[in-house]
Amino acid sequence: MDKINNLVEFTKVSKKLGNKQVLNDINLTVASGEVVGIVGPNGCGKTTLLRLVTGLIYPDRGEVRVSGRAVRLGLIGELPASVGALIESPAFLPQLSGLKNLTILADIQQKINEQAVREAIKRVGLDPDNRKPVKSYSLGMRQRLGIAQAIMEKPNILLFDEPTNGLDQEGKILFSGIMKEQVEQGAAVMMVSHNKEEINRYCDRVFMIQNGTLHPVREQRDKSWLIITNNLSDLEHIYQQGLLLQITERVDGYPAGICKGKWKNRDEMMSFLTEIGVKTVDVREVENDYI
């Protein structure tokens, strides 16, 4: 997967709303296949940051580039077509069905046909033939429809503001699968959430907005390592170091567990284990699983 290709680029971006300097001198890139998390207290400017990528608002100073093109005033007819967004509560026409709502939105860009809209609705676990008006949808159903709308045109940039808001367990699992798919297909994702667990699970890098500026919270995703040992007490010893360790099924008859941490490569991981006196049969880097 190409991680070099920056699909979103903020360069020295400042934005004032009313009297408030919401964002000040923001630099940020989001690459293809990368998930960047934005956190911070209410009103700090997270949604504003996402809205700048949609092209619906413009920077006062600096530049926002989306798929290589600068977003600026006067481009209203040329909004970035490659952006899918679920920002704040999704707004739908309440008297129309989910399918009708998304078909109307799809007609704006005319990039996809009804079949593709139907597929997106099915992907989030809703029934495209459900004729009930959106006003009778639950919060979770509306949120699912919002996710379907964000992904239906297969954008290569996705903006998610509190994406699992109101979702039940099944909805969260579906969302997890969608995130995995999108990242594998090379989408660049920006996610705003107050849910720490969600941010940790999905985001490669995390930033906090404080007084209008962006501060790194985590600069790379923790890697997952499968550690195979001769006996369970070695795994217990790792756990006692306060590390995140999940015991898995035995591997070739040996006790094994998955440990998450910042070690950059296998050598670093091995020297750490030797340092704490853990003997291993094998150590392998494994895929991070979103579920």
Ligand SMILES: Nc1ncnc2c1ncn2[C@@H]1O[C@H](COP(=O)(O)OP(=O)(O)OP(=O)(O)O)[C@@H](O)[C@H]1O
């Ligand atoms: N149109 C506007 N005019 C004036 N001020 C605005 C406008 N839109 C937003 N703001 C202010 O800009 C600030 C940033 O708002 P934003 O919605 O980006 O915050 P947020 O971090 O997403 O908050 P939350 O966590 O509550 O969703 C807030 O103080 C808000 O009151």
